[in-house]
Amino acid sequence: MDKRYDHQEYEQKIYGLWEENQVFSPAKQLAKNQKPFTIIMPPPNANDPLHVGHAMFVAIEDVLTRFHRMLGDDTLWLPGADHAGIETQFVFEKKLKKENKTRFDFDRETLYQMIWDYVQENSGVAIKQMKRLGASADWSRFVFTLDQKAVDEALKTLLKLDQDDLLYRDEQLVNYCTHCGTSFSELEVIHQEQTTPLYYVKYPLVDRVGEFVTVATVRPEPIFADTHLAVNPKDKKRRALIGKKVLNPLTQVEMEIIGDDFVDPDFGTGVVKLTPAHDREDFAVAKKLGLPINPAIDLMGRIVATGGKYAGLKVKVAREQVVADLQKNGLIEKIDESYKNRIATCYRCKHVIEPLLLPQFFIKVKPLVKPVLEALKEKKIRIHGTGYDKILKHWLENLYDWNISRQIVWGIRMPVWYDLEKNLDLSITFLTKTGEKITGTSSELLAKNYAIKEIGQGLQELRAPLTAEYMIALKSPGENYLQETDTLDTWFSSAQWPFTTLKSLSEKDFERFYPTQVLETAYDILMFWVMRMLFMGKYVTGKLPFTDIYLHGLIRDAKGQKMSKSKGNVVNPMELTEKYGADALRMALIIRSTPGLDKAVGEQDFRAMRNLTNKLWNASRFVLEHLDTTQAGEEKINDQFNKKIEEVSQVITKNLTNFQLGLAAETAYNEFWHWYCDECIETAKAGKLGGQQLIAGLQTFLKLLHPFTPFVTEAVWQTLVEKKITNEPLLITALWPTKSKE
């Protein structure tokens, strides 16, 4: 053995050894009394290289996987990759922009293919990197969210939802990003506090010249489309206004003042303007009272054609002009420049989200969520991560129906079909064979004798009014049909990941490995992903997809600051692996970590853990090569030594069983270094502890440390194998030192 452990020399070699022996895949046949242990890997984006957060999940999940594999469980860690709809299309569009192109230059099928090819180019990177970190996942079972079989499984669920009357199409206010060109679910919207001027706008009273009703608003630009003001009927000061009429300050059209108790008499002026097409609350009121809902802003974020002189202006510009015009006419009482409110922004591009009226597909969540809430109550779901069980409960109880329509091409296209001849008012944009862009309604296009086939092939966008008749089917119902251009929310397929993966592999795998045991991920996608997996899994398979949820925290820099590119404190896991070794990186991330809490790590931590790998190596080297074991002939068995070894095994096993990985790692570290090395080896040097016993103890420690630092422990193990000290050929599949007690 060399004087020093050189991770560069061993890591690749050791990983190759494992791959050759195909130890990552569970045995072909299930042995007797074997319990399954399955973890579905949170699929990284197919397109992105790994960041340190990925290293964290690899470290944790690999520890659990290796632990259970050594316990003899039927262990499967199933890897995959996610198409990450919006993220990926966003990145791709940026790339297009550099080439002076946009998505509007291509029909959707061509665009889809281009993104597919682009993703393929980068898809191997993440896998290679996870392997470098030592991930013992079963790569032969790798699944991509857009693999046909996985897609088919996901779509079956859509049909089931439809049959069970849990899927509906409705025109509602949806969170629409005019920049990304798609709607979002409530989860993808970030509310940010901003200082926005609050304008006090005066509405002239119709029957009392010179008198006004003042309304405070942060959004003056859609005033032209407003038709009503509202006050609270319980508001003694203002309820007399109910039924009175005012003039719209922009259009001079008469507006009625109505009463509804959603108005807070103490806020602003106690009078509200109703903008039902662009405000969730106003929309609800308008629906309730049957008021008109007039859109003022279009999908491009511009004022609609009915906006008179403001038509076509971007919202921001329109606002400035409207305010200027109102001021000119003396209709602005005052402007509160210091007003703070929270506005919805796109989590992806940070632009302002416009609530827009759009027909979309929704999933009714209430019935789906119910059994999960019950399971949570009965403690059938265990969440490791302080406080997150309560957060999950809160979300489950307050979830809106799930908007699953996305106006992007990179994703699973909705299996929704419109008969062109029955729906003459579809709004269609397509590119002809010669590349000419045509926009029109279905009746217009049919009148111009465009073949439906040609439209379908060059289709860019199809927008169907709420009244359109549609069919849901996996295949085209006939020649007259065009398929919906919207895709499904990425999380719709992700929500089914625990079973669509297994089912797409084989029904046998599904039977054998579902439900899974552990779901491990960062706490920030608890609601996006974990919550939805719970209710979709339960709905489709009748079983909860997993029982233990381990939520790891975010990795911060040594000073505890969030990592960000602008701060320049981002650490690249591959550089760290290069410098200190994968074992050191894994150990530094895991040791003393606590689920649900963020962790600060820095160079000194990686160095310290690199020293551990070297310590492991050298302690082994000493015991195997330098210690005089010839005196072993009259070796006295030291009971205390054996007792302590057993005790340490028990503690670490218990910690791992209870998902206390940080504690397990710390215990292993301390007991190995400060007890085994500092005390026992020194005692042995003095001839008071036998070499054979020390070697047996070393084997136990190699096993206990293997889940955390797989490479160096396996490297040492191989010398044990060479020296014929052990008959277990690989540490990765060696038997765990002690039985787990549950």
Place this chain on the structure above:
RNA sequence: GGACUCGUAGCUCAGUUGGUUAGAGCAUUCGGUUUACAUCCGAAAGGUCAGAGGUUCGAGCCCUCUCGGGUCCACCA
């Protein structure tokens, strides 16, 4: 406004159902070793476990309040 979470050595954090002198890494001081360890070992110093009150034979751990970080959620236009 509601909820969650953290506050332990100079710094970053552990502390498993409350139980003997509260731990680790890094940093500091002193000594040793360089025939396992581009290092390592031994020793020292450093904490009224945010503060106050309570439960208990016993509290870093449980309860209440206060102060101070962080995070999430909410339709005050």
